[in-house]
Amino acid sequence: MERRAFRVNGFAVLVGLLVLGVVMAGAGWAAGVPALIGAAVAWVIVAAVAASGFVVINPNEAKVVQFLGRYVGSVSDAGFQWVLPFTTKRRITLRVRNFETAKLKVNDADGNPVEIGAVVVYRVTDSAKAAFSVDDYEEYVAIQSEAAVRHLATSHPYDAHDEGRTSLRDGAEVAAELTTELSDRTELAGVEVLEARITHLAYAPEIAQAMLVRQQAAQVVAARTQIVAGAVGMVQLALNRLAEEGVVELDEERKAQMVSNLLVVLCGDRAIQPVVNAGSLYA
Template sequence: MTTTTSHTPESEGTADGPARSARLIQNEATTEIPVHLLFRDDPDPSPVPLRPAVVSRRQGTGEQPRLRRPAAERPCPVPEADPDLAERPARVLPGAVGVLAGMCGAAGCLATSWWAGVLPPLAVEALRLPEYAGAGLGPLQWTAYAAAGALGLFGLGGLARGRTGRAWVLDLFGRYRGTVRRTGLLWVNPLLLRRRVDVRLRHWRSEPMAAADASGVPLRVVVLVVWRVRDTARATLGVEDHEAYLRECVEAALLRVPVEMPGGARGAADAAGEALTRLVAADSAPVGLEVFSVQPARVEYAPEIAPAMHRRRIAALDAQHRASVLGSVVDSVEDTVTRLTTRGLVELDDYERKALVKDLTVAFCAGRGEQGP
């Protein structure tokens, strides 16, 4: 802090004695402050520890700038997976158990009908049952009917067929009860809610998404994603729609990773694919998705700037072609003049050499123009 201390002349004495000299502090941004007002009038003041202080600089005051500590860069927060929600195998039984329970329920219904005497005579003869007059449909018969029917429905209703590459997520009143990855005929508790999940390796080709290159030019990118469901519980219950969540992760990654147009720097496409794969895999892991590859399949300019960028690209190619043609013409002219002078066919001074070079350059350029690129 730049300050200028000025001493005013001592005032003339008064009746009480000589006046006290006023010591002042003054700078370009503040008014005059008496120095003695900054301290206490203690006869023996206790020492005050001094610490280095840096003040902020105001515009036009000439003061030193404030030294600010750079803010620590915080990484983007990644959602944490629910530790209680993890895939575990569900308790299921072989399908033969459900078939046996269904057969027992059907046999119980037939036996109850024969007991009540309501079984048709043809069925009695076919089943070779003894003739029985029947006790009629009473409370006991209805109870037997209900028990046999419930057993049959419970056994046959729980039959399910497991397929390779498919899984069931079981849910009972909103509580996760396990995942079934087994194949073949199985019996699953019919009271459980079943959610079918595809756990095969899948390829997803996105629609054109917004992106940008290293210079900030807007692009439209079609991305090919190779992924699969690793944890069925988190993919089904941890997020509303895991496919929509994966699409949002890809869009967010495209906004953070620059993508180059085809024909750009060598290795730029591979670097962009690796960065996209790393970001999308990290963002989708908490919901049970495993991402193997995220690669740009098609890159093009955004519709609003596509005509201008195409004209710019054509102009750059034309300039490159002209530069290559001019370089080849200059080489041809130099080679021709060198051969003529080296072999002693002509003797040229500086003026004649310049004229010959000019004529040869015009001739070669005209010939290249007629031949085309």
């Protein structure tokens, strides 16, 4: 787990080294030339040791500090800092990053081959896990993202033909599920997934034309169903108004004929040419 490393303001340590140098030089000068030379050599050694602990931290960045292979802590305070000397410092960025998966070809829940791709927005929240739990946290996020997208595609169909079934085209629900799964997968690497969304979704080229015909047929059926429902309502309204206002009295046979004519007019996909019956020429 990440913990805070010992650190001191770098400028304070630098000023301390300069003060120490002045004091040592003054003492050596008072004791003679050999003592002055010895003081200078001692100050150079101390300064060289202390200089190995200076480090510059940029905003939204952390340095993982190790001493002889042992993790001693992380420093994330931006600025000029000083940590324990003779330590190694590994840079870990804490900035928000984007990753876009390649277009993957997988079979959906119905067995149809589809092409799918996603974009993942993430950031490192635990520098120690990112540095030591995995070899390369960026590569780890990339591989886990592709695995999560493949699992998502095989768990849902491209189109949900039954009610209560989530399809890959349901953006908000699919994005929430993908984000949750990726968060669980990348927690080991100290990574927080902020958002994951599908950016590319299409049938594979070999079945795209057949699926297009299927979608068009489904849309035609849905449109016809709505048209018929509306036409039935209009016919019912017309018959009720005629009966309420007493415009004309129709027997069952004429009602059936009227319903048939109205449905042909309302549900037809072509312009209707009406035939007007003006009555007989002879009494």
